[in-house]
Every structure is written in C-alpha cells, then in structure tokens.
Amino acid sequence: MITIKNLFKKYDSVTVLDDINIKVFDNEVFGLLGPNGAGKTTLIHILATLIKPTAGTAVINGYDIIKNPSGVRASIGIVFQAPSSDDMLTGYENLKLHSLLYAVPKELREKRISEVLELVGLTNRKDDQVKKYSGGMRRRLEIARGLLHKPAVIFLDEPTLGLDPSSREVMWKYINRLVKDEKITLILTTHYMEEADFLCDRIGIIDKGMIIALDSPTQLKEQLGGELIEMKLANKHVNKENIDSLLKQCSFVRKVDLDEKKGTLLIYVDDASHNLPAILKILDKTKNNMEVESVELRSPTLNDVFLKFAKRHITKKQAQDEDGDDSEGGFMEKYAQYGNK
Numbered sequence: 001m002i003t004i005k006n007l008f009k010k011y012d013s014v015t016v017l018d019d020i021n022i023k024v025f026d027n028e029v030f031g032l033l034g035p036n037g038a039g040k041t042t043l044i045h046i047l048a049t050l051i052k053p054t055a056g057t058a059v060i061n062g063y064d065i066i067k068n069p070s071g072v073r074a075s076i077g078i079v080f081q082a083p084s085s086d087d088m089l090t091g092y093e094n095l096k097l098h099s100l101l102y103a104v105p106k107e108l109r110e111k112r113i114s115e116v117l118e119l120v121g122l123t124n125r126k127d128d129q130v131k132k133y134s135g136g137m138r139r140r141l142e143i144a145r146g147l148l149h150k151p152a153v154i155f156l157d158e159p160t161l162g163l164d165p166s167s168r169e170v171m172w173k174y175i176n177r178l179v180k181d182e183k184i185t186l187i188l189t190t191h192y193m194e195e196a197d198f199l200c201d202r203i204g205i206i207d208k209g210m211i212i213a214l215d216s217p218t219q220l221k222e223q224l225g226g227e228l229i230e231m232k233l234a235n236k237h238v239n240k241e242n243i244d245s246l247l248k249q250c251s252f253v254r255k256v257d258l259d260e261k262k263g264t265l266l267i268y269v270d271d272a273s274h275n276l277p278a279i280l281k282i283l284d285k286t287k288n289n290m291e292v293e294s295v296e297l298r299s300p301t302l303n304d305v306f307l308k309f310a311k312r313h314i315t316k317k318q319a320q321d322e323d324g325d326d327s328e329g330g331f332m333e334k335y336a337q338y339g340n341k
Contacts, residue, residue: 255273
C-alpha cells in the first residue's frame with residue numbers, strides 16, 4: 001500500500017530525514033515511534049503531500065506523492081492530535097460538512113455518514129453538539145470524519161492523547177474494529193508503548209531521521225533476549241564490569257545493563273524465577289558493597305526496546321534542541337494552508 005524509497009529531507013545543513021526506506025502492506029497497522037524531534041511528523045507531512053522531500057519519493061495506493069499528489073490526497077485520511085471538529089455543530093453536521101468538502105456523492109452521503117457513526121459508536125449522539133461530547137467521543141468523531149470518504153490509508157496522530165486509561169482501551173477496540181471492517185491501512189504515531197504493542201502489526205523506530213529498528217512488537221522484544229530481572233540497588237556506584245564478568249559466566253544470563261543514574265541493575269536471563277537465587281548468590285560474593293533494595297521479575301516490554309534503540313542515538317544536543325520543524329503546530333498550520341487552497 002505504501003512504498004517509501006530513499007527519502008531525504010534537509011533544511012539548510014540540517015538533515016531531518018536520512019534515506020528512509022519502508023514498505024507498509026495492505027490492511028496493516030504500522031506504528032511510527034521516536035523521541036521528539038526524531039522526524040516522525042516530517043515524514044507524515046511528506047506522505048500527506050504537505051511538503052516535498054529533498055530527494056526520493058513515496059507511492060501510496062499506486063500514486064506517487066510528487067507526480068500525482070491529488071491521487072494521494074484522495075487516498076488518505078488524517079486524524080490530528082489536536083481536535084479540529086467544530087464544537088458548535090452536531091456530530092452529524094460535522095460529518096455532513098466533511099462529506100461535502102470531499103465530494104462524497106450525494107446518493108452515498110447519508111449512508112456513509114450512518115456507517116461511520118455506527119462504526120465509532122456515536123449513532124445515538126449524532127444530533128448533540130460536539131461541545132457536549134467527552135474527550136473519547138470527540139476522538140471517535142475525528143476518526144469517523146477521517147474515514148468518511150473511504151480512504152485506503154489513514155494517519156492517526158497520537159489518537160489517545162489526553163484520554164484516561166479506560167477511554168484509551170475503548171479507543172483501541174474501535175481502532176481494531178475499523179481496520180477490520182474498513183479494510184484500511186493505518187499509520188499510527190504514539191508515545192504510549194503499550195498502545196503500539198497492542199495495535200501495531202509492525203513498528204518502525206525513528207531517531208535523528210533514520211529508521212533504527214523495524215519489526216513486529218514481538219520480534220523487537222525478543223531481540224532483548226530472555227526475561228528481565230530488575231534490581232534496585234542501595235549503592236548506585238558499583239563496578240559494572242565486575243558484575244558483568246561474573247554473571248556472564250552463567251549460561252542462562254544473556255545481557256547485563258546498569259543504569260547508574262537510577263541505581264538499577266537489569267539482567268536479561270532465561271527462566272528468571274528459577275535462576276534468580278543463583279544470581280543473588282553470585283552478586284552476594286562481589287566486592288562491590290552491593291545491597292539490593294528490591295527485585296522485580298518481568299518480560300521485556302516495548303518500552304525497554306524503545307529505550308535500548310533510542311539511547312544509542314540520542315545526543316546531548318538533540319535533547320537540548322528538539323527539531324522545531326517537527327512539531328504538531330507546524331503540521332496543523334501546513335494542513336490548514338492546504339485546506340484553504
């Protein structure tokens with residue numbers, strides 16, 4: 001459905017996107033994760049034909065973003081992070097207006113409005129003003145609006161931002177349902193790792209304009225290896241090399257990490273519950289004056305994966321100077337200019 005080929009974007013001497021190559025398949029939920037300023041929104045800008053790449057191109061639903069931007073725009077829907085529905089109008093009126101802007105044929109208009117209202121569970125509230133909707137209802141209306149013209153691809157930008165945990169889970173169910181019922185391809189940006197883990201078939205982690213990891217959530221987590229023993233240490237200043245050499249003599253230990261700032265020792269092992277006593281026995285013999293305050297056993301999460309890959313690429317300069325062109329405000333402003341035209 002989407003093929004991104006050797007995509008570059010530069011602003012003067014700053015490279016925002018650096019040779020991006022991705023294929024997104026039909027009816028796939030593809031997650032795009034990355035720290036602020038990584039290039040996520042710039043990539044969405046380009047795919048939505050809001051800005052042009054410096055080099056390279058992308059093909060969406062058979063349309064090239066440079067040669068046939070109109071075909072691309074007719075093939076996509078976008079749900080913004082910030083609400084953009086008119087809260088003085090009813091849910092139905094917002095959808096009716098959107099159907100006119102997208103030239104949905106008159107004979108299909110009412111049927112399609114009814115379909116998307118039913119899909120997002122707002123049929124009974126369609127005649128209420130949007131200002132009376134809850135946050136979760138407004139997000140569902142935004143999704144309904146993005147689906148109204150039957151796009152082949154829909155971009156969801158932080159779809160559950162600001163929602164409480166209960167509303168977030170409800171939204172996940174609606175997103176899963178719309179992918180199944182509408183048979184669309186969905187590109188999701190989010191900072192909620194559990195959301196990406198639950199919804200996405202594959203995930204691309206982007207940092208400094210480069211794709212640094214690309215696979216299914218399960219495969220990405222398996223790259224970390226084994227189960228995870230997380231130990232909170234009383235003394236943060238321990239000899240990591242000494243601990244590492246001792247523990248790696250054990251065949252069941254795959255990897256050892258020490259976060260000195262948090263005073264946390266992370267040990268990736270096979271069969272953590274069975275091998276924990278042996279590990280504690282080994283650590284007790286070290287000459288690090290190492291006192292363990294607490295121990296937690298768990299499986300690696302997508303958050304662990306994200307931190308592992310992002311940590312390799314984040315620099316002090318990036319942390320201090322996030323990419324201003326990669327902001328949501330810039331996205332909204334460019335889209336509004338396109339809408340006015």
